[in-house]
Amino acid sequence: MAGIPRVRVLFTHHPGYADLTPAQYAEGLAWLRRMGMVTAAGRPVVDISDGEAGDGVVTASVPAVRWSQAAEEARRRVGAAGEQALLGLLREGGVPDVRHVAAESDAYGYDIEAARSVSERAHIEVKSTTDPTRLVIHLTRHEYEVMARDKEWCLAAVLVGRDGSAVNVATVDQGWLHSAVPADQTRRGRWESARLEVPPHALVPGLATASWRLLPDTWLPQCSVWTCQPASPVLA
Template identity: 70%
Template structure:
């Protein structure tokens, strides 16, 4: 019930979570008492880890909650920009379900539509995103899908909005080498050459560049060509 209905676990199916647990058991990462061999916490070694020299995993609930808060702030900031810019149809589909594979539907007309996957950050020095397998597979089949990168300021508003090249995303994700295993999430450091200032999809733009904040970040150049 938790995996089926809680939004934090909607990225994978219950069967995928069960297979993940089974794999952890097969590889010895989970004990017979269903306890992790690797301590997930603040980095301090437990007695069991000290004896077995198993390195800790640096992770905390606070950091995960902060990452989710930044993501939500980025989506909200982009929604405000689209609505202030007069985009006639704006729908926050991520608030309904993670099944879409993108966060925002926006349309200027019947022929000018976009499905926006929003990746937010507060780091102006580099753009690092986490792309799920589901988001990637939607990208490969949906010509209206595009990835919008949002730099969120201290006030919660967008400091910069840019578009990440679909072609680069396709070249950067891992490649499954065997049918027995597949990647489910990828951490990608996006180079400046794969980022275009503004909010573009295909050959048209959702908003005029003058309406989009464009503080120089991530090594962007104002005259960078539009990657497709």
Template identity: 55%
Template sequence: MAPGEGTRRAARRWIEYLAVADIPRVRSLFTHHPDYSDLTPVQYADGLAWLLSRGLVTSDGRSLIRACGHEQRDGEAALDGAPAQWTPALEAARRETGTAGERAVVRLLELSGAARVVHVAALSDAYGYDVHTELGDGTAGHIEVKATTDPTRLVIHLTRHEYDVMRSDPDWLLAAVLVGADGGALNVVTVSRDWLSTAAPEDRDRRVEWESARFSIPDYAVLPGILHTSGQRLVPEAIAPSLPVWGLSRAPSASPV
């Protein structure tokens, strides 16, 4: 089950500050510094316990997740992929996370024995997806990769071009990747095309259309692993990483396509 908002905010703070200090020192900071009094000691304890239970923080206080930028005082928006104020450093961090997620998917497909894997995003943004893959039986997958370092909730941004490609390309799928501190994938899930189509904004006037949209993905709209629209697994379960994050304490019953 996904943690509550207070626990999520506490967990994101732990992720950031464990990069520079150990658990006792960070706990003391949260307990005694007035800047962090908006959350209670119980919420901080719950946030750390959640991270420990998911294996995202080791018993000696080492975080396996890296924070994407510094905390924003309006609710840590920078850590869930939507910074309140743009900075070059935050943009660079987001790009680094995105590239790491794409490379992680490429590695998983190569480990799975795919007949062909091409990181097309490294060539051009025009495709509307990031990775092209082909299996030995001829099945093709056009994978749009969305990467994040936030294990507490899954938030993605989809461009209008990516959305239009999804609607016209039956082999298009969206894989969301939780990127670890080493740049590898800690979790990968497939987001439902049907849910994206239902949740996307509507163009109410032919003279106006949306160019980018932010989606908060519910747990019932994803399934673990990288799944083709036919239901075929592009990455075997034994290879695909799958931590119980983003509400995925168990596999949801909804189909991802």
């Protein structure tokens, strides 16, 4: 890892870091030191490299953070597999108009457009995982704001199997999402991404918007994971 003097030179001269002034970067370092997150030797007490413990200093109040390029690539592969699996289910299930908008742009705030008629349309945000014991998702501010104004938006949770297929599909309740995201405390700061652990009562088996069910429950794979609540009978 580069020392603080080398990093300071990088922040001062590299155009990619010109969004903040050197004084702002220096204040950031001072804050990290005040919070006890940088050792006297100038090394982080939080492990963000590859699980190796830097200079071996980890305090009980600062959890170790494991990150690696391989883990990030694996996460992206799982996300892509979930999207592709759901696209296949929608097309095989007879939904006539299915479009993978995430392949075009991240600006939509959802991953898939699906429509059966003019009045039956869905904008599906897909969150994928390989963990059958709990559902943890990351929701961006943009996705949340699209959800808040788009009645056709829904969030599909996909459990991805070892072969990349969908083992389970469930819909996350939007009311719960509204209640779970952080609240901005000041105009000077706002949340941009939230990590949410979805409870069983906020999950309904199948795939549906507030007004229509995209596919029959019998068509979608369903296994006993995340202890989802029974599907609502009001959705057709």
